[in-house]
Every structure is written in structure tokens, then in C-alpha cells.
Amino acid sequence: MSLYRTELRRLAKRRFTRWMTVLGLLVLAAVVVGVFFTNEKIDATARAKAEAAAEQQYQEQTRWAQQERAACEAAKSGGTTVDPGRFPDDCSVISAPPRESIQAEWFLPSTFNFRESFGFTLLPLAAILALVGFVVGASFVGAEWSTGGMMNLLLWRPKRLTVLLTKLAALLTGLLALAVTTTALWFGSFWIVATLRGTTEKMTSGAWQSFALTGLRGVVLALVGAAVGFALASLGRHTAMALGGAIGVMVVGQFGVGILLALAGARFAEVWLLPTYVAAWMQKKVTLENWEACQSTFSGECKPETLDITWQHSSLLLGVSLVLILGAALWTMRRRDIS
Numbered sequence: 001m002s003l004y005r006t007e008l009r010r011l012a013k014r015r016f017t018r019w020m021t022v023l024g025l026l027v028l029a030a031v032v033v034g035v036f037f038t039n040e041k042i043d044a045t046a047r048a049k050a051e052a053a054a055e056q057q058y059q060e061q062t063r064w065a066q067q068e069r070a071a072c073e074a075a076k077s078g079g080t081t082v083d084p085g086r087f088p089d090d091c092s093v094i095s096a097p098p099r100e101s102i103q104a105e106w107f108l109p110s111t112f113n114f115r116e117s118f119g120f121t122l123l124p125l126a127a128i129l130a131l132v133g134f135v136v137g138a139s140f141v142g143a144e145w146s147t148g149g150m151m152n153l154l155l156w157r158p159k160r161l162t163v164l165l166t167k168l169a170a171l172l173t174g175l176l177a178l179a180v181t182t183t184a185l186w187f188g189s190f191w192i193v194a195t196l197r198g199t200t201e202k203m204t205s206g207a208w209q210s211f212a213l214t215g216l217r218g219v220v221l222a223l224v225g226a227a228v229g230f231a232l233a234s235l236g237r238h239t240a241m242a243l244g245g246a247i248g249v250m251v252v253g254q255f256g257v258g259i260l261l262a263l264a265g266a267r268f269a270e271v272w273l274l275p276t277y278v279a280a281w282m283q284k285k286v287t288l289e290n291w292e293a294c295q296s297t298f299s300g301e302c303k304p305e306t307l308d309i310t311w312q313h314s315s316l317l318l319g320v321s322l323v324l325i326l327g328a329a330l331w332t333m334r335r336r337d338i339s
Contacts, residue, residue, distance in 0.1 A: 003157060007170035016139050021178060024132040028182065031124060032189045039112040039197040046109060053107035062096040069094040112198030115207055118190050119214060123282045125186050126218030133175045133226030135243070140171050141230050142239030164333050168230055175226045179219045187215070217282055217311070224318050231322075231329035268307045281314035 011017055040046070072091035088094070144150040144167075157163050194200045233239050268288045270276045280286040289304040 003163070003166050004170055007167050008174060011136075011140060011170055011174045014140070014143075016143075017136050017174075020132050020136050020139075024128050025182065027128055028125065028186065031121070032186075032193065035112060035121075035190070036193050036197055039110045039193070041197055042108055042111050042199075047104065050104040050107040054102050054104040057107075058096070058099050058102045061102070065094055065096040112190070112194050114191065114194035114198065114200045115202050117198075118194070118211060119283075121186070121190060122211070122214045122218055123279065125183065125215075126221045126282055127278070129175075129179050129182065129218065129222035130225035133179075133222045134229035136175070137171050137226035137229035138233040138243060139239045140233075141167055142233035142237070145234070145237035146239065160333050161330055164234065164330065168227065171226055171230055172223055175222060176219070179222045183215045183219060187211070214282060214284075221278070221281060221318075224322055227322055228325055231326040234329040235325075235332055267305075271307065271309065276309055277314040277317050280309040281311050281318065284311045285309065 068087075069091050072087040072094055075087060076091060141150075141164075144153070150163075153163060154160060191200065266272075267290050270288050276286055276288070286309045288307045288309065290307070
């Protein structure tokens with residue numbers, strides 16, 4: 001009997017795997033439903049309402065300006081005591097804004113533009129898939145260690161590294177199938193949302209290629225998360241090792257370090273935080289700004305100092321972290337006693 005097929009079957013039949021998958025899909029479905037009901041298609045009626053609202057806003061601003069100017073002139077001519085600073089020295093400067101400054105687009109209802117908005121939805125998709133992969137991966141091997149299943153398996157398959165890597169391969173195969181299918185459904189769902197509640201205009205082959213590459217990076221992030229969770233649980237021989245390590249990194253390593261760096265006034269404190277690199281991996285680049293350092297331009301404008309974190313930086317961090325953690329898990333699997 002093939003160990004790989006056996007592990008795939010075991011992964012698929014585990015109740016924890018099924019419930020985590022269902023929970024992740026429900027969260028993603030809730031996002032799609034929420035976007036659907038908070039957006040609507042812009043038609044001639046909606047534009048007419050927006051134009052009417054813009055005109056009403058202009059009329060209200062005009063009436064307010066006229067009333068304020070009259071009050072200012074009355075106060076100046078009658079010597080009425082008013083709050084200091086309420087009126088300017090010259091009442092003629094009180095005027096309504098020009099009509100063209102109040103745009104009808106401000107009053108249009110929210111609409112889903114696929115080209116402009118879909119890219120932002122790929123980050124939560126990748127985050128949910130990575131979270132599901134991490135937890136399922138940790139539980140998949142952690143349960144084997146805590147229940148004694150790993151020891152029993154090694155009795156008839158004594159090659160330790162082969163067994164562990166086969167389990168990892170089965171996990172990544174199952175997660176890859178889930179991630180690819182979910183990503184395809186995500187694309188389709190938001191295309192439907194844009195068709196019914198927005199617009200799909202200006203979609204070019206370049207835009208599709210960019211979205212596809214971002215979706216692919218999301219799938220890779222999910223696979224890395226699953227492998228890290230698997231390796232941490234194997235290191236600690238318990239699911240709690242991976243979950244506790246993740247909580248420790250996020251609470252102590254992220255929030256704690258972030259607070260300390262902020263108190264110390266460190267430049268670009270976000271460069272030490274993991275979410276920065278996750279965002280850079282998905283968005284290709286994240287630009288950090290340091291407003292404490294002012295870089296003056298020829299026009300006298302003050303621009304902050306900037307630092308770019310690119311997807312190449314993120315890939316290096318993710319790759320090194322995966323190699324170190326997975327390498328440690330393989331080393332301990334080979335060197336430590338199995339009992």
C-alpha cells in the first residue's frame with residue numbers, strides 16, 4: 001500500500017481538516033456576500049440622484065455662505081460683540097465654493113470596479129488560506145505524535161525522513177488542491193459581483209496576468225504557512241507547539257516589538273514586523289514612510305523619508321525561515337529517539 005495515498009486519504013478524512021476547511025470557506029463566502037450587498041451598479045438613475053445631491057449640497061453651501069456674510073456685516077457695522085475669530089476682517093471673503101468643486105461622484109453609491117478593487121481582495125484570501133494551512137498542517141502531524149501513531153507507523157516504515165516528508169507531501173498536495181480551487185472560485189465570485197454590482201470595464205490581458213500572479217503568490221503563501229505549521233508541530237511533537245509558537249510570534253514578537261520600537265522612536269519600525277513582508281509579498285511592494293525626517297523639495301514641500309520593501313525581500317525572508325524551521329524538524333526527526 002502506498003504511504004502517500006494513505007496519508008492523502010487520512011488528511012481528507014480527518015474531521016479537523018474538514019471543519020477548518022469549511023470554516024475558512026464560510027469566512028471567505030461572508031466576504032463575498034458582504035461586498036455584494038454593499039455595492040450596486042451605477043446606472044442613469046443613480047447618476048441623476050448623485051447630480052441632484054451635488055446640486056442640493058451646493059445650494060446649502062450657498063445659503064450658509066450668504067447667512068454668514070450677512071451676520072459678519074451686521075456684526076461689523078453694528079459693533080456687535082462676537083466670538084473672537086468667528087468672522088474674518090473682510091466679510092467679502094465669505095463665499096460659497098464654486099459649483100464645479102462639488103462633484104457628483106461624491107454622492108454615487110459604492111460600486112465594485114473589478115480592475116480597481118479586485119487586487120485588494122486577494123490579500124485576505126491568501127491570509128485565510130495560509131491560516132487554514134498552518135492550523136491543518138500542525139494538527140496533521142501533531143496528532144500523530146500525541147496519539148502515538150507516529151511510533152506505530154515507524155515500526156513498519158522505519159525510514160524516518162521518508163515518512164515525515166511523505167506526510168508533508170500529502171499535506172501540501174491536499175492544500176494545493178484546496179487553494180487552487182478556492183482561488184478560482186474567488187475570481188469567479190468577484191467577477192459575478194462586478195457584473196451585477198459594479199463594472200468589469202477596462203480589463204486587459206495585462207490586468208488578468210497581474211491578478212493571476214498575485215493569486216499564485218497567495219497560493220505559495222498558503223503552502224509556506226502549512227509547511228511551517230507542520231514543521232513546528234513535528235519539532236514539538238504536539239499541535240500545541242505550533243499554535244503556541246504562532247501566538248508567541250504574533251503577540252510577543254510582533255506587538256511587543258512594535259510597541260518597543262515605537263517607544264524608542266526607531267526609523268521604519270514596520271520593517272521588523274512580519275505583516276509588512278506578507279503585504280509586500282502579495283502587493284509586490286510596500287513603501288514605509290518616516291515623517292520624522294523631512295526631505296524638502298524645490299517647491300518647499302516636506303516629503304517623508306521612504307523605504308521600499310519588495311516581494312524579493314519577502315521571498316528571501318519566507319524562504320530562509322522555511323528552510324531553517326523545516327530543516328530543524330528533519331534533523332530532530334533523524335537524531336532524536338522515537339518513544
